[in-house]
Amino acid sequence: MKITDITLDRLRLELDPPLCAAWDPEPRRHFDATIVRVHTDEGITGIGSGDTMDGFDAFRSLFLGEDPLDITRHVRAIETANFHGGHYWPLEVALWDIVGKVAGLPVATLFGNAARTLPAYASSAELKSPEERVRTALLARQAGFRAMKIRVDRDRVDEGIAAVAAVRAELGPDFVIMVDLNQSWRMAGDTADASDLVKTRRIVRRLAELDVFWVEEPLPYADLDGFRTLRADNPGVRIAAGEMHHSVAELVRYLENDVLDIYQMDVVLAVGMHRARTLAELARFKHRQFTPHSWTNGIGVLANLHVAAGVGGGPYFEFPYDPPGWTPERRDFMLTKPVMINSSGELEVPSAPGLGIELDEDAVERWRIA
Structure with a gap:
């Protein structure tokens, strides 16, 4: 199995009324989410999210063509990318989602x-x-x-x-x-x-x-x-x-x-x-x-x-x-x-293979940032 592509969907939900979180200097008027999808040549797609993945485009080539099941290799590669860019752990989440789907088991x-x-x-x-x-x-x-x-x-x-x-x-x-x-x-x-x-x-x-x-x-x-x-x-x-x-x-x-x-x-x-x-x-x-x-x-x-x-x-x-x-x-x-x-x-813990994520594609399309 090989990774053929890694795609990002950047979403933004407007918050009205805003969230006045204790740790935020200003009220939060929108909530952003970046959806990471790892595509493979066997039709299995892994999904992750969490951090913003800002700047990841510069590091995508580190993973394309690699076997998504080589988790240790990918964790080490993510750590090197993190040093020079952002924090790309949502990619690891998507990879574990693939591992669980291949194994037919929940990641837990x-x-x-x-x-x-x-x-x-x-x-x-x-x-x-x-x-x-x-x-x-x-x-x-x-x-x-x-x-x-x-x-x-x-x-x-x-x-x-x-x-x-x-x-x-x-x-x-x-x-x-x-x-x-x-x-x-x-x-x-x-x-x-x-x-x-x-x-x-x-x-x-x-x-x-x-x-x-x-x-x-x-x-x-x-x-x-x-x-x-x-x-x-x-x-x-x-x-x-x-x-x-x-x-x-x-x-x-x-x-x-x-x-x-x-x-x-x-x-x-x-x-x-x-x-x-x-x-x-x-x-x-x-x-x-x-x-x-x-x-x-x-x-x-x-x-x-x-x-x-x-x-x-x-x-x-x-x-x-x-x-x-x-x-x-x-x-x-x-x-x-x-x-x-x-x-x-x-x-x-969801019983489905992988992480048990069910994306609402209509919502992804609606809230996607151009």
């Missing part, structure tokens, strides 16, 4: 088949008042979620912690709460300093008193000693990070130095599926956990799900969900139907 089976479902947590996007966050938490529980992640802004700490306290008081001890401080990396244009270690230690201590399951991205990635200090300070709360960490070598250093409780590398944004699987296995050997970031679109959600389910990730899987600003329908506008949890609040 090829990655280990440790789980067929994973409990999902509702991952919020927007900063909300305590009253509004309680309302959305109640709706999330009604939809089947048993856990929620709440955003706390570095400049509105008291309001954010009040929202966490209000949800804990209303939904009780059995509802799991995570908190994301969004301090490890920055969106373009956000030049503000991260919270320093003294301030962050105080924040995490306050959150620990509210029985928060984990505190996510509390410090910049470079502050390994700071992460370890937070863990030592608060043995009752887990520290999570790594969603956008692009360095495999640095993540290995994190594991060697026992920096985190939970590793969150996104397979379509950070290190790819093959490398994430290796790092996840290393984390498990150290009795640490892997539960990937999944804030792209439904294809990115599925790619992360297959890896996490394959290696036995968890204990929860991120499900972007914060109606009305962020819904599965908005997130998955390019699919025939949005990826959804079941009535038990779990995400099921």
Whole structure:
């Protein structure tokens, strides 16, 4: 089998009303998605998505004419291209989709088949008042979620912690709460300093008193000693990070130095599926956990799900969900139907060969950017 072509469909969904994500410097008025298709001479096409694939045209020739099943070769080639261009892990997703289709198996089976479902947590996007966050938490529980992640802004700490306290008081001890401080990396244009270690230690201590399951991205990635200090300070709360960490070598250093409780590398944004699987296995050997970031679109959600389910990730899987600003329908506008949890609040691994992606070609045509 040979790769005959790699095509990109660039899509844009206008957002009205806009999404006011906690990590964005400005409200998000459109949502972009790049669909990667790897075509073969045997008529099998793999599909991927996640990062923008900007600049990929210069590297397409590295893969044309090659066997799509040579995954290790392609991962290494993608890493060399990433060094000079963007982040091209959606291509690896499409290649794994082909591998699964050729094998007649879900990709999660090829990655280990440790789980067929994973409990999902509702991952919020927007900063909300305590009253509004309680309302959305109640709706999330009604939809089947048993856990929620709440955003706390570095400049509105008291309001954010009040929202966490209000949800804990209303939904009780059995509802799991995570908190994301969004301090490890920055969106373009956000030049503000991260919270320093003294301030962050105080924040995490306050959150620990509210029985928060984990505190996510509390410090910049470079502050390994700071992460370890937070863990030592608060043995009752887990520290999570790594969603956008692009360095495999640095993540290995994190594991060697026992920096985190939970590793969150996104397979379509950070290190790819093959490398994430290796790092996840290393984390498990150290009795640490892997539960990937999944804030792209439904294809990115599925790619992360297959890896996490394959290696036995968890204990929860991120499900972007914060109606009305962020819904599965908005997130998955390019699919025939949005990826959804079941009535038990779990995400099921699709049983179809490959990743189980079903593109809505009419939607692709409608939202394609010329």
